[in-house]
Amino acid sequence: MTIQEAKFQYLLRLGDSSLIIGHRLSEWCGSGPILEEDIALINIALDFVGNATAILGYAATVEGNGRTEDDLAFLRGEREFRNLLITEQPNGDYAATITRQFLYDVYTYYLYEALKSSKDETIAALAEKSHKEITYHLRHTTEWMYRLGDGTAESHERMQNAMNDLWMFTGEMFDMDEVDAILIKEGIAPDLNTIKEKWEAHVKPVIAEATLQVPSYNFKQKGSREGKHSEHLGFLLAEMQSVHRSFPGAKW
Amino acid sequence: MEDEKKIAAFEAKIAAGNKIEPKDWMPEAYRKQLIRMMSQHAHSEIVGMLPEGNWITRAPNLRRKAILLAKVQDEAGHGLYLYSATETLGIDRTELLEQLHTGKAKYSSIFNYPTLTWADIGAIGWLVDGAAIMNQTALARGSYGPYSRAMVRICKEESFHNRQGYEIMMHLAQGTPEQKAMAQDALNRWWWPSIMMLGPSDDQSPNSEQLMRWKVKMESNDAIRQRFIDRTVPQADFIGLSIPDKDLKFNEATGHYEHGPINWEEFFEVIKGNGPCNAKRLKARTDADKKGRWVRDAAVAYAEKKKLKAA
Numbered sequence: 231m232t233i234q235e236a237k238f239q240y241l242l243r244l245g246d247s248s249l250i251i252g253h254r255l256s257e258w259c260g261s262g263p264i265l266e267e268d269i270a271l272i273n274i275a276l277d278f279v280g281n282a283t284a285i286l287g288y289a290a291t292v293e294g295n296g297r298t299e300d301d302l303a304f305l306r307g308e309r310e311f312r313n314l315l316i317t318e319q320p321n322g323d324y325a326a327t328i329t330r331q332f333l334y335d336v337y338t339y340y341l342y343e344a345l346k347s348s349k350d351e352t353i354a355a356l357a358e359k360s361h362k363e364i365t366y367h368l369r370h371t372t373e374w375m376y377r378l379g380d381g382t383a384e385s386h387e388r389m390q391n392a393m394n395d396l397w398m399f400t401g402e403m404f405d406m407d408e409v410d411a412i413l414i415k416e417g418i419a420p421d422l423n424t425i426k427e428k429w430e431a432h433v434k435p436v437i438a439e440a441t442l443q444v445p446s447y448n449f450k451q452k453g454s455r456e457g458k459h460s461e462h463l464g465f466l467l468a469e470m471q472s473v474h475r476s477f478p479g480a481k482w
Numbered sequence: 483m484e485d486e487k488k489i490a491a492f493e494a495k496i497a498a499g500n501k502i503e504p505k506d507w508m509p510e511a512y513r514k515q516l517i518r519m520m521s522q523h524a525h526s527e528i529v530g531m532l533p534e535g536n537w538i539t540r541a542p543n544l545r546r547k548a549i550l551l552a553k554v555q556d557e558a559g560h561g562l563y564l565y566s567a568t569e570t571l572g573i574d575r576t577e578l579l580e581q582l583h584t585g586k587a588k589y590s591s592i593f594n595y596p597t598l599t600w601a602d603i604g605a606i607g608w609l610v611d612g613a614a615i616m617n618q619t620a621l622a623r624g625s626y627g628p629y630s631r632a633m634v635r636i637c638k639e640e641s642f643h644n645r646q647g648y649e650i651m652m653h654l655a656q657g658t659p660e661q662k663a664m665a666q667d668a669l670n671r672w673w674w675p676s677i678m679m680l681g682p683s684d685d686q687s688p689n690s691e692q693l694m695r696w697k698v699k700m701e702s703n704d705a706i707r708q709r710f711i712d713r714t715v716p717q718a719d720f721i722g723l724s725i726p727d728k729d730l731k732f733n734e735a736t737g738h739y740e741h742g743p744i745n746w747e748e749f750f751e752v753i754k755g756n757g758p759c760n761a762k763r764l765k766a767r768t769d770a771d772k773k774g775r776w777v778r779d780a781a782v783a784y785a786e787k788k789k790l791k792a793a
Binding site: 253256257259260261262263264265266267268269272273275276279280282283286299300303304323324376377378380381382384385388469470472473474477479480481482 | 528531532535538539540541542543544545546547548551552554555558559561562565600650653654657658660661766769770773774775776777778779780781783784785787
């Protein structure tokens with residue numbers, strides 16, 4: 231695998247995760263628990279779509295085959311997407327959405343922090359911009375972790391259920407393969423073991439303060455690195471790509 | 483009489499072009515009318531998120547998706563801003579939302595129509611926001627300070643939405659034959675509801691002389707509708723779409739377009755609750771309210787726990 235190929239794969243991982251979790255958040259539009267949260271969720275979804283556009287745009291440039299960010303977003307199938315499994319999990323109730331977002335935000339907080347010093351200048355610049363946004367996202371989800379975890383008996387139970395359901399998707403965030411090995415060597419991407427340490431050190435105290443338990447099981451789902459997704463992604467893409475694919479070659 | 487003196491002073495203030503502020507004395511009829519208008523406007527913003535939100539997940543490219551997200555976020559922000567402005571009249575948001583959920587308060591009739599294709603997102607920005615701007619630029623000159631300032635700010639964003647909607651239509655109209663047909667179909671479906679949303683014609687809705695004098699209502703429905711039509715018809719011509727009104731013609735003498743008869747029966751049916759999406763829109767709002775209750779309860783419970791700990 232060449233550095234260029236590794237970089238392309240790596241950018242798909244970053245860009246696809248943003249695109250898919252942004253899509254999930256946008257599904258909340260108009261049905262949030264309170265107007266302020268509707269605004270927050272749309273705003274955060276917009277950050278992710280912006281981030282995905284920039285990263286997939288760069289991925290297309292790196293690939294050099296004349297594809298665009300829209301080609302990558304709208305004309306790839308399920309098996310070609312490289313987003314983390316956690317990002318495609320359905321919204322569920324607000325507890326599931328907040329828990330999913332919190333676990334992912336802490337991950338991207340440390341990942342993008344590290345990417346700010348990537349030797350690839352474009353990645354470093356994109357990370358610089360995104361990290362500012364992620365800092366706000368994380369503040370938002372952390373506050374809701376406390377509110378819902380330590381709110382009422384009902385909210386507590388919903389949060390613990392969400393944590394139990396989603397914890398199994400956190401393991402593959404730190405999986406590394408040849409792509410990572412090549413980019414770590416080049417100083418382009420960080421070693422995910424270091425991100426994992428920071429993630430655990432951050433996530434666990436918040437879970438405890440939210441009066442929740444870290445699930446006791448060790449089982450972890452994996453597969454997104456090879457494009458092996460949950461059944462949810464196919465439906466998401468069918469919806470997202472429907473208009474684009476119905477009018478081949480059209481300009482919008 | 484004390485009240486007569488107060489009313490005289492209140493009217494003199496408005497006549498002099500000054501704004502009425504929340505702490506100023508105001509007649510009860512003025513307060514009630516403003517609560518009705520402002521909350522109806524706020525409700526329209528948040529119900530309006532639904533037909534547009536319907537297409538966020540299917541926007542045809544990433545740029546359009548981002549623009550639509552930003553637009554819907556603006557609408558939600560307008561809703562929040564307007565609820566807050568309405569609260570200055572001594573009513574809280576919970577009560578206003580209850581009025582929406584029980585059907586006591588109305589929202590714009592236009593959002594009871596469905597968004598069937600992507601072109602509808604263009605048509606809403608171009609026509610619906612375009613019509614709303616005509617109304618809101620007039621209201622920006624109104625006498626109640628918080629509402630008039632809200633209108634100034636909201637109109638700026640709506641103008642942006644209006645241009646974005648027109649740009650969507652322009653791209654479609656210049657696109658493939660299928661895209662052009664989609665744009666024309668959207669115009670056909672949204673034209674009449676858009677000109678109806680500006681309200682019943684003046685002979686059916688006589689303007690209260692008092693509301694005009696109090697600068698609550700600034701212009702008649704028909705006058706606003708005429709401005710909207712005069713502005714929009716040339717825009718349709720420019721991108722090669724036709725307005726679905728066979729009686730539409732330009733009157734050289736008056737300098738205005740004359741339109742065919744409006745189907746007011748349809749308008750009043752939609753207002754009564756019998757539009758294509760009335761039940762669906764209201765259910766979406768009440769479902770969101772019910773589904774979100776435990777979240778709001780938890781937030782309150784947590785805040786109380788924190789307060790206790792701090793004490």
